[in-house]
Amino acid sequence: MTAKKKYRRAIVYMRRALRVHDNTALWFAQKEAEEVIPIMCLSPDKRYEKDTPRRRFVTASMWDLEKSLRRLGSSLTVRRGDPTIEIPQAAVDYEADAVFAVRGCDPATAKRDQRIDVALKKAARSWIALDDRVLIPPAKITTGKGEPYRVFTPYYRTWLERQELITPELPGIRSLHTPSIGEGLAHHIEQPSETGGESAALRRWRDFLKSGINSYKRSRDLPAIDGTSILSPHLALGTLSIRKVYWDIQESKKSADPSSRENIDAFLREIVWREFYYQIIASFPHAAHGAFNEAADDIAWSTNRKIFDAWCGGETGYPFVDAGMRQLAKEGWIHNRVRMLVASFLTKDLHINWQWGEKYFMENLVDADVASNNGGWQWVAGTGTDASPWFRVFNPTTQAKKFDPKGDYVRRYIPQLKEIPGMSIHEPWRLSETEQLQAGFLLGRDYPQRIVDHSIQRLEALEMYRAGFSRRDS
């Protein structure tokens, strides 16, 4: 006979944890409540109804979750509206004693959670937010003085020492008791043709762990090949458990040769960067709406809309930059090496505030995540914690030659240039009109002229940053 459970009925707010495996909120809800109601809350904002890579990914993931839940005898209930109203209202409507969710850590989510908590308390119900998105909760990694780290390397060192704090994966759930209640997913969103979500995430992870990870160190910087894990969308939406990733890594390290082990460690290091940025945004919430280094808020950025639009549309005339922005528009994802470059180009060549780029990324990336996105942008812009120095400026042509030596990445996303042989694809402006036509294109007709000259923009950027940083002193 099972012990009496704490709650008769609980809601699980399936926010950014769209999976059944190793899901802290779902698991503890089924442990502590007799009946469990998994809920998704859809935004009423029409912007999200456009057919974008992001929407397709989220839709596929919700449907995959619905299927997994059905296998357990449950289903997904959908509410539409502001979660701070809908979630407490759902608790009342469905007579739930408690709401379980995974803890968010960016300031906006934390504030929303606070409001949900207050509303639930008023209705005499419990709000239970559980850690799930990071391996080690931010508060557990502090300096000797108990302060949050601001620099990655010492954070990383301490993180490695605290690995015993990482909890094991939760056992699988065999079945769920869910009352028939509310509106199902089909009522709101059609079933998509493509697959995604948890099933796709587990497949991708298994494949990457089997082969890709063993050459990660060398391959990760070459955007033309499939050398990275491409797990970021799954980690952002929670279709893959970060603990599963960690424990699978530990298991495969046991039998790995030294070279593979080195590659696996390089991959784990990137996971720790993700943890680091979660810790930063949780400890320094001001970074979500301004520079981490507040002196950088005085930089006099350009507000040229037309130039910004050219960047967004992949029309800057620098092929490697444009290829990245076109990959983003098409796939909702950009290779990390190219992310750093397009971000450097926006800030250091076009002199536009990194926050414009941050927002554009958040709206278009399938892996949009406040902590990682904000951290990455501030790193490139030189305004953040452990930032790249502000005077470090990427040269778009040098980067292209180094990391896309054959030009294959550019060819994939800018077919107008694909006939240009070899590395000269990275500098189409050096071709004469005759050579351009031989390659089947014309600058200004099929592909834009450069909208700026890198060497000039670089010097102006240095001046702009210098002036900005000195403004507070005087």
Next chain:
DNA sequence: TGAAATGTTGGGGCG
């Protein structure tokens, strides 16, 4: 998880 400017060294051509 840069790149450009500047400095240093050393080999070879040449008077």
Next chain:
DNA sequence: ACGCCCCAACATTTC
């Protein structure tokens, strides 16, 4: 044989 210049290759510094 020697000094001088040139410059590539590498190292250091500066932004």
